Amino acid sequence: MRRLFAVFALVAGFLLTPVGADATVANVAPSATASASYTSPWESVAAINDGIDPDRSGDTRNRRWGTWPHAGEQWALLTWPSAQTISSVQVYFFDDGGGVRLPASWRLQRWDGDAYVDIPATYAIAADTYNTVTFPAVTTTRLRVVLRSGEASVGLLEIRALADSAGRQSGWSPPAALAAPLDEVWRHVESTGDPYGFRNYGWDQIISNGGSVNYCVRWDSTAPVSAELRDRIHAALARSFKKWMDVMAGHNGWPYAEVPVKVVGWAVRDRALLQWSDDSVDVYVGDMREDAPQCAEPCARLYNQSGAYPDCPGGASHHYDMSLWLTEGMQGGMGGDWGQRVGSEYLVGNLGSDDIHILLHEIGHSFGLNDFYDWTPSGQCCFLMKAGSATSITEFDAWMLRDVWRHLKSRYGY
Known part of the structure; x- marks a missing residue:
């Protein structure tokens, strides 16, 4: 896979x-x-x-x-x-x-x-x-x-x-100064992968669900989690995801002006770390992968891209599209179609921040945006996907996201 x-x-x-x-x-x-x-x-x-x-x-x-x-x-x-x-x-x-x-x-x-x-x-x-x-x-x-x-x-x-919503922006109309660097970025995307053939971007997940996305949290930490902390983590994730979706709202045939984020499960080594007894989320205990707690694979879109979840406890409504993998002691982050991985202390320490920039950066990867470690598009300096040069979504980041949609939207019928 x-x-x-x-x-x-x-x-x-x-x-x-x-x-x-x-x-x-x-x-x-x-x-x-x-x-x-x-x-x-x-x-x-x-x-x-x-x-x-x-x-x-x-x-x-x-x-x-x-x-x-x-x-x-x-x-x-x-x-x-x-x-x-x-x-x-x-x-x-x-x-x-x-x-x-x-x-x-x-x-x-x-x-x-x-x-x-x-x-x-x-x-x-x-x-x-x-x-x-x-x-x-x-x-x-x-x-x-x-x-x-x-x-x-x-x-x-x-x-x-x-x-x-009449009069919302449609079509493809980036500022003239961004046309050349955006073209450079897309040609780089094409040269480093197969964006047209890959079928598990965030776009695929949202459209398959009819306009929403489900997450499961992998709590790779020894710290306890109260119900309040659980809900604050959900809120921070939803807020960060929304920042990218706000970029797309009303643009170039994107069919959703809001994409709800639902956390459907938590995975832990020890159930005692989760200090709640309600059934608001599914809880997975002791299922390990990559030496970290794993949410049930039968519920993961990564392994069930047909959209059917016959072996997922609770059925398709309990499936998850991505994981938020929170790792104790981790510096930096990782991201892809499978979800995002950041330090648990980093995220918890930034729950009140408007821009949780490492998480924002990693969510960008889930929609097909590249890193820029060894090159910079012409005329550009500082933007979120160029790690360390910005802490929020910039105009260039926004147009890069819209450009991915422009090239892929026809496969969804838009």
């Missing part, structure tokens, strides 16, 4: 949905910052726009927003850095059958610059499904979901805010 492999030396969204002959809409909720009137200490308001579709209102595998024991009127707020024009919202209610139940009523409000204003519409209330509200388009930087409790407290699993 061929595997992409690269080493980083340590140095100094939104599914687009057709709505008419000439229009598309995009879910812009994941690009907002979430806040709430109150959140139970064991819940997370970040759940409402993390892009994870619930299986049911009583979903216990994924994080959720709940307000127990508070009752009365509660709200969840999405705030964007720039105005969004929204014409439809979909809300999935949290109902655990106990302290959090469906609301007695709910409504949407927009911020008009001075106050929150109700959005007139028909508001359905149903469990185990998205409740869709449509209305004449409004332009706002804040959207608030206001819920009034009935027999118990209230909560939400997910909000989708659908905005008109």
